[in-house]
Amino acid sequence: MPFAQVALPIPIRQTFLYRVPDALADRVRPGVPVQVPFRGRPRRGIVVELAATAARDDTQPLGAVLGTALFDEHLLALTRWMADYYLAPWGEVLAAALPGGAEGLARSRARRAAVEDPVMAMPLARPLTLTPEQRGAARAIEQAVRSHAFAPILLQGVTGSGKTEVYLRAAAAARDAGGQTLVLVPEVALGSQVVREFTRRFGNRVGLLHSYLGTGERRRNWELARRGALDVVVGARSAVFAPLPALRLIVVDEEHEPAYKQSEQLRYHGRDTAVRRAQMLAIPIVLGSATPSLESLANAARRKYARLTLPRRVDGRQLPVVRVVDLRREAAGALLSRPLRAALADRLARGEQAVLFLNRRGHSHHVQCRECGHVPSCPHCEIALTLHVSPRSFLCHYCGHTEPAGGECPKCHGALLRLSGAGTQRVERELAALLPKARVLRLDADATRERGAAAGVITAFARGGADILLGTQMVAKGLDFPRVTLVGVLDADVALHLPDFRAAERTFQLVTQVAGRAGRGDRPGEVMVQTASPDHLAIIAATAHDLTGFARTELLERREAGYPPFTRLATLLLTGADADQVEGAATALADAVREAAERASVEVLGPAPQPLAKLRGRWRWHLLLKGTTAARVHEVAQAALAWAATKERPSAVQMQVDVDPTEVL
Numbered sequence: 001m002p003f004a005q006v007a008l009p010i011p012i013r014q015t016f017l018y019r020v021p022d023a024l025a026d027r028v029r030p031g032v033p034v035q036v037p038f039r040g041r042p043r044r045g046i047v048v049e050l051a052a053t054a055a056r057d058d059t060q061p062l063g064a065v066l067g068t069a070l071f072d073e074h075l076l077a078l079t080r081w082m083a084d085y086y087l088a089p090w091g092e093v094l095a096a097a098l099p100g101g102a103e104g105l106a107r108s109r110a111r112r113a114a115v116e117d118p119v120m121a122m123p124l125a126r127p128l129t130l131t132p133e134q135r136g137a138a139r140a141i142e143q144a145v146r147s148h149a150f151a152p153i154l155l156q157g158v159t160g161s162g163k164t165e166v167y168l169r170a171a172a173a174a175r176d177a178g179g180q181t182l183v184l185v186p187e188v189a190l191g192s193q194v195v196r197e198f199t200r201r202f203g204n205r206v207g208l209l210h211s212y213l214g215t216g217e218r219r220r221n222w223e224l225a226r227r228g229a230l231d232v233v234v235g236a237r238s239a240v241f242a243p244l245p246a247l248r249l250i251v252v253d254e255e256h257e258p259a260y261k262q263s264e265q266l267r268y269h270g271r272d273t274a275v276r277r278a279q280m281l282a283i284p285i286v287l288g289s290a291t292p293s294l295e296s297l298a299n300a301a302r303r304k305y306a307r308l309t310l311p312r313r314v315d316g317r318q319l320p321v322v323r324v325v326d327l328r329r330e331a332a333g334a335l336l337s338r339p340l341r342a343a344l345a346d347r348l349a350r351g352e353q354a355v356l357f358l359n360r361r362g363h364s365h366h367v368q369c370r371e372c373g374h375v376p377s378c379p380h381c382e383i384a385l386t387l388h389v390s391p392r393s394f395l396c397h398y399c400g401h402t403e404p405a406g407g408e409c410p411k412c413h414g415a416l417l418r419l420s421g422a423g424t425q426r427v428e429r430e431l432a433a434l435l436p437k438a439r440v441l442r443l444d445a446d447a448t449r450e451r452g453a454a455a456g457v458i459t460a461f462a463r464g465g466a467d468i469l470l471g472t473q474m475v476a477k478g479l480d481f482p483r484v485t486l487v488g489v490l491d492a493d494v495a496l497h498l499p500d501f502r503a504a505e506r507t508f509q510l511v512t513q514v515a516g517r518a519g520r521g522d523r524p525g526e527v528m529v530q531t532a533s534p535d536h537l538a539i540i541a542a543t544a545h546d547l548t549g550f551a552r553t554e555l556l557e558r559r560e561a562g563y564p565p566f567t568r569l570a571t572l573l574l575t576g577a578d579a580d581q582v583e584g585a586a587t588a589l590a591d592a593v594r595e596a597a598e599r600a601s602v603e604v605l606g607p608a609p610q611p612l613a614k615l616r617g618r619w620r621w622h623l624l625l626k627g628t629t630a631a632r633v634h635e636v637a638q639a640a641l642a643w644a645a646t647k648e649r650p651s652a653v654q655m656q657v658d659v660d661p662t663e664v665l
């Protein structure tokens with residue numbers, strides 16, 4: 001055909017038609033990278049479709065064909081779906097789907113995978129004898145692999161129940177049937193059991209697609225996968241694009257992890273895209289977690305997903321005993337309570353290890369009453385209010401509701417406690433003062449800026465090179481340290497009162513996951529959870545290992561308040577250097593989408609400033625769209641995009657759409 005539709009990696013949501021010169025006709029096929037003239041200069045793009053005719057007769061000729069097809073029909077369809085669903089330019093999705101990105105091939109950061117090389121060189125490990133529960137789960141998945149049908153499966157297994165071994169068996173079954181397996185892990189899980197075991201079990205038939213690999217290595221694995229020379233690809237969320245011509249099974253480990261959502265540039269959810277990919281290919285997908293997302297739990301409850309459970313730890317090991325330490329009874333500002341200090345000293349004396357967890361990533365000040373524990377929250381949104389300093393007020397970051405803030409609790413007139421501040425570094429200093437003999441390793445973003453540093457810390461701790469591993473959420477994820485008998489959650493409330501409807505869910509997941517690091521060896525584990533909200537559902541449920549109870553109550557609340565999984569959301573984010581201009585644009589945008597919102601019965605919350613009101617010199621305002629179906633929310637988001645394409649949007653203000661946002665801050 002004489003014409004080709006080309007997708008370009010530019011922020012314009014359309015493809016462009018070019019004439020195919022006769023000399024290139026043989027090589028121009030869907031999926032092929034090409035060079036085309038665009039606004040007077042050459043650009044690289046991907047041919048997505050051939051066309052017989054052109055509406056205009058001044059169609060420009062395509063410049064050059066840059067290689068053979070990079071995308072097969074299936075990956076073109078998948079990226080097309082993503083472009084439609086996430087309201088992104090197809091060309092940008094295609095660019096993101098390449099190892100290092102299409103034009104992104106140029107902005108690759110060369111990095112070596114030094115940490116993983118020794119693992120690669122390890123001898124192949126033999127499978128373990130499965131427990132009866134593991135066997136049941138593995139059989140069910142193996143059967144699904146053989147059945148050639150879309151089969152989403154939630155593998156709900158407590159921490160230490162041996163989910164990895166089930167994935168390994170399922171992947172082996174897929175391989176034996178001549179198929180490939182894609183295993184997705186959260187970005188943070190680079191030192192995890194899953195990555196290590198797949199590497200040990202599948203040797204040179206497994207390839208990693210992780211951002212910590214150099215581009216050269218990533219491209220090599222990508223090529224191997226494409227040629228069918230790999231049985232398994234393990235990678236972070238962007239590995240969902242891996243070219244796997246014989247894909248028969250997808251595994252998403254720790255499916256609840258927020259890290260699967262990319263919230264910059266191309267905003268997409270790796271897990272949800274994986275589910276879509278499995279559906280398009282009619283293959284099974286296993287979503288594994290000890291603390292599944294409420295979305296997946298709801299899908300299992302509605303029988304959209306099959307549910308497999310591993311209710312016990314392997315080898316008769318017990319789940320750790322979890323104790324709550326009420327921070328309101330400790331000295332103000334105490335990071336390490338008396339019981340936790342005693343427990344740490346005790347572990348040191350016995351030569352056992354401890355993990356301390358402090359997730360300090362909140363950027364806004366929220367408050368809580370020291371006396372009654374009351375957390376001021378929005379009457380419209382049931383979300384914690386954020387304390388602003390000038391003017392001093394409480395503000396709801398969902399709807400903009402504001403109320404005056406004094407120094408005392410609006411309920412009991414007690415003194416208000418500002419919850420902010422102390423991070424892992426301060427804990428490190430406090431540990432040095434309290435337990436000078438303890439060898440402490442820190443695992444957080446600051447301590448692990450260097451590539452491979454995180455894996456280095458994890459390896460050192462696993463080898464017994466320290467008594468205490470202190471860190472942020474990086475210590476909560478998939479790590480398996482048999483000698484750890486104590487886990488301390490220093491402040492379970494960090495995430496609890498964030499102005500986000502998922503605050504309780506995140507807290508439950510984090511506390512449960514980090515608690516799950518204790519007692520994985522022969523000796524039983526103990527967990528201490530420091531909190532000023534010991535009566536909060538998330539804390540009580542995590543303490544009791546009660547996922548079912550937590551999910552039941554939380555789902556009821558979500559239904560009442562109209563949040564996912566009972567509704568769909570999208571945020572419209574406006575940013576710009578001039579505060580007034582951004583605010584004005586936000587108001588104009590709200591007006592512009594009102595009609596579409598009424599037609600689609602979509603609720604528009606806001607406009608409101610983001611808690612991070614200014615980021616990198618740009619002011620941020622947002623609107624939250626809430627509707628009963630994705631299609632309805634899309635309709636309003638489309639109206640917003642249409643508005644953004646007009647002159648009504650000041651050119652200095654940018655708009656971004658986030659479909660299914662994971663953080664509604």
Ligand code: ADP
Pocket residue numbers: 128129130131134157158159160161162163164165193314315480
């Ligand atoms: P999960 O991911 O469910 O938290 P893992 O897959 O990390 O659990 O397994 C926890 C530990 O149990 C690991 O050390 C693993 O090697 C071990 N394990 C798993 N299955 C078995 C089994 N069938 N027999 C003995 N040990 C097992």
Ligand code: ZN
Pocket residue numbers: 378379380381382396397398399400401
């Ligand atoms: Zn509100």
